[in-house]
Amino acid sequence: xxxxLPLGTAIGAALLALTACGGGSGGTPTVAPPGNAxxxxxxxxxxxxxxxxxxxxxxxxxxxxxxxxxxxAYGPPNSLSVQLGSDxxxxxxxxxPSLRYRESTPAYDDHAANPDGVTLxxxxxGFMWDGRAAxxxxxxxxxxxxxxxxxxxxxxxVVQAVQNGSYADLFEQAFGADVFADTDTAFADLGxxxxxxxxxxxxxxxxxxxxDLNIYNKIGGTLTAAEMRGLVVFHSSAxxxxxxxxYAGVNFAGNQGLMTDFTYQALGAxxxxxxxxxxxxxxxxxxxxxxxxMGLCGPYRxxxxxxxxxxxxxxxxxxxxxxxxxxxxxxxxxxxxxxxxLVQVLHFYNTRDTxxxxxxxxxxxxxxxxxxxxxxxxxTYVPGATVARFNDLPADEQGSVDEEVPxxxxxxxxxxxxGGTQARAAGSAPAMTEQQMxxxxxxxxxLSDGYQVPETAPTSGTCVN
Ligand code: HEC
Ligand code: HEC
Numbered sequence: 001x002x003x004x005l006p007l008g009t010a011i012g013a014a015l016l017a018l019t020a021c022g023g024g025s026g027g028t029p030t031v032a033p034p035g036n037a038x039x040x041x042x043x044x045x046x047x048x049x050x051x052x053x054x055x056x057x058x059x060x061x062x063x064x065x066x067x068x069x070x071x072x073a074y075g076p077p078n079s080l081s082v083q084l085g086s087d088x089x090x091x092x093x094x095x096x097p098s099l100r101y102r103e104s105t106p107a108y109d110d111h112a113a114n115p116d117g118v119t120l121x122x123x124x125x126g127f128m129w130d131g132r133a134a135x136x137x138x139x140x141x142x143x144x145x146x147x148x149x150x151x152x153x154x155x156x157x158v159v160q161a162v163q164n165g166s167y168a169d170l171f172e173q174a175f176g177a178d179v180f181a182d183t184d185t186a187f188a189d190l191g192x193x194x195x196x197x198x199x200x201x202x203x204x205x206x207x208x209x210x211x212d213l214n215i216y217n218k219i220g221g222t223l224t225a226a227e228m229r230g231l232v233v234f235h236s237s238a239x240x241x242x243x244x245x246x247y248a249g250v251n252f253a254g255n256q257g258l259m260t261d262f263t264y265q266a267l268g269a270x271x272x273x274x275x276x277x278x279x280x281x282x283x284x285x286x287x288x289x290x291x292x293x294m295g296l297c298g299p300y301r302x303x304x305x306x307x308x309x310x311x312x313x314x315x316x317x318x319x320x321x322x323x324x325x326x327x328x329x330x331x332x333x334x335x336x337x338x339x340x341x342l343v344q345v346l347h348f349y350n351t352r353d354t355x356x357x358x359x360x361x362x363x364x365x366x367x368x369x370x371x372x373x374x375x376x377x378x379x380t381y382v383p384g385a386t387v388a389r390f391n392d393l394p395a396d397e398q399g400s401v402d403e404e405v406p407x408x409x410x411x412x413x414x415x416x417x418x419g420g421t422q423a424r425a426a427g428s429a430p431a432m433t434e435q436q437m438x439x440x441x442x443x444x445x446x447l448s449d450g451y452q453v454p455e456t457a458p459t460s461g462t463c464v465n
Contacts, residue, residue: 040200042174043189047197049167050190056144056161057086058151064143064194067096070203072329073449074099079331079340081272081281086151093148093285093293094129095337098330100206100449101323102127103199104253105262107134115251115261123264123296129319129335131264132301136198137191155187162190209325210446211257213453221453223446226463230443233436240432240440241405245321259324259447264296266317268352268401271392272338275361276377283336292394293336295319309394316397317390328445336392342444344375346437349406353424356389357381363388406431438462 040048050056051064062085069077075098076083082092106112108126125131133139143149144158152158162171163180172179175189198204213221223231233240235248247261270276273286285291296315297304304315319335333339339348351358358376365385372381390398403420404410410420424430432440442463458464 039202041196042170043193044196044200046167046171046174046190047193047195048201049165049170050162050194051197053161053165053167055165056150056152056158058153058157059086062086062150067143067149068099072098073326074204075326075330076332081332081337081340082283085146085148087147090148090151091284093283094335095332097129097322098326099198100204101255101258101325102136103205104251104255104258106252108132112262113252114247114263116247116249119261119263123315123318124262126262126320128300130295130301131320135195137188137195140191140194141187156183158190159183159186162186205255206449208449208451210448210451213451214446215257221451224442224464226439226442226465227446229436230439230441233432233440234443237410238405238431239436241410242440244404246324257325257447260321263321264315264318265321265402265404266295266319266393266400267334267407268317268390268398269334269336269348269392270338270359270377272336275391276338277379281337292392292397294393294397295335297397306397310396312396312399314400317393317400324444325447326449328441328448338377341375342441343437344377346432346440347373347375350430350432350437352407353403354426354428354430356387356426357385360388360391362386 051068054061054063054066056063067076067083068074071077076096081095083096084091105127106125108124108131110123111121112124113121114124123131127133127136127139128142133142141155144152145155159180162168163186168180171186171189171193174193175186179186179189207216210221210223210227214223234242234246237244243259245261245263245265246259248257248259250256251258251261271286272279273282276282285293291299293299294316296318297306297313304313306313306316327333328342331340333342333345339345348359355372358372358378358381361378362381362385365382367383369380369382372378390401393401402408403412403423405420407424408420409422409424412421445463
């Protein structure tokens with residue numbers, strides 16, 4: 001549902017991003033290991049203990065850090081599409097996001113202003129892929145009480161675990177000697193504590209990527225030719241158009257280069273189920289053909305659920321535009337983790353419309369099956385077969401799928417600011433070349449924290465020349 005300004009001055013914008021002074025927002029760009037307690041408020045010290053505390057789960061076997069591992073930018077430590085729960089017979093229904101650079105996410109609003117200052121207000125903000133938690137403090141209740149995740153039976157059980165734990169005294173120091181007297185208050189304070197840790201600890205926003213060294217103009221942060229070309233593709237409205245949604249400028253909180261405008265879009269990701277041959281980990285919930293994860297219109301939020309089944313609703317299928325920092329360190333991508341490499345993600349953007357047979361199951365046709373490229377989700381295609389596009393949305397809800405560049409042509413629609421409703425014709429030319437996608441991946445790699453300037457700069461390699 002894009003209403004976006006095509007960045008005609010894309011290269012200008014890119015250069016602006018390179019020269020702008022963003023030093024104020026991120027603090028010192030160094031990675032602080034969890035443990036810089038001296039600098040944390042009492043509440044954040046409690047939050048830090050709680051974040052790593054396995055006793056806060058029903059099975060006493062899973063902490064927040066089990067899914068949000070600090071060694072993996074507070075994202076998942078493996079490439080599973082979705083993670084196992086505290087009860088290992090259960091697994092989640094969505095991919096685990098990184099928790100870095102979340103602190104400036106505003107609360108969800110159907111009509112959120114866009115940080116780029118030109119795009120019309122639209123659904124934006126909020127935590128989780130569907131924005132249903134208004135703050136990080138509120139969010140904490142969701143994994144703790146979710147039977148598929150930390151699987152506690154009640155708030156009282158969680159509070160009891162804190163009270164029995166090694167940091168009960170610290171909890172009282174932070175929130176008052178009588179904090180354990182009231183379960184609801186203590187549970188809410190635990191949320192406040194974890195939010196304080198996620199906000200205050202530098203390890204959640206180190207700003208120590210090569211990209212940061214480049215914008216802050218530090219020695220050694222110079223992007224290579226390939227990375228520069230990738231940056232230009234990222235910003236070019238007719239080619240990658242990535243920054244139309246993965247906004248690279250300064251946001252309302254003064255944070256720069258998070259690569260999200262916090263809006264919601266329906267990209268029509270393939271259903272992560274057994275219709276993908278050899279799928280290593282289909283989402284169990286998808287075994288039920290009547291189950292659809294439609295983001296803003298449910299199942300986890302109910303304010304945009306279509307009144308009747310079969311009524312088109314523009315909110316259906318929309319998920320939050322994710323922060324792209326540290327994305328190159330992930331092993332599963334998109335809300336349902338259906339993609340397992342950046343190569344796959346970029347080819348999906350490029351060929352979702354032009355070669356849907358690479359991504360969605362097909363039936364019928366005749367003749368010998370042809371091989372699809374190695375990165376495709378569907379290994380083969382029978383000529384003339386009918387492709388079930390957008391198969392993770394009920395037929396009536398597929399109209400909300402976005403047709404902005406690079407997915408669609410960017411043409412059509414009822415707005416004057418870009419966006420688009422027109423698909424690229426099957427078999428037509430995609431928006432990006434192989435070289436441009438390769439360069440883009442080099443650029444995305446510059447967004448990983450912990451960049452070390454090499455002693456001698458490499459002179460050859462895919463991401464150099
Ligand atoms: C079993 C894995 C698992 C555990 C354990 C877990 N999470 Fe998550 N976390 C997820 C998943 C999956 C999502 C996305 C859920 C959704 O969109 O519905 C998520 C989302 C989040 C988000 C929102 C991020 C964003 O970009 O909107 C925050 C914040 C978060 N988790 C914090 C925590 C905290 C704090 C704990 C411990 C109390 C925790 N998580 C425990 C799997 C987990
Ligand atoms: C129309 C808005 C839009 C455009 C344009 C766009 N993206 Fe996205 N991007 C999204 C949304 C929304 C998601 C999440 C989709 C989902 O989970 O179903 C996403 C997800 C991703 C992810 C997966 C991140 C993760 O943590 O799983 C990557 C990587 C990505 N985009 C890169 C790019 C690149 C590179 C470009 C340019 C070629 C681009 N995007 C263009 C909206 C957009």
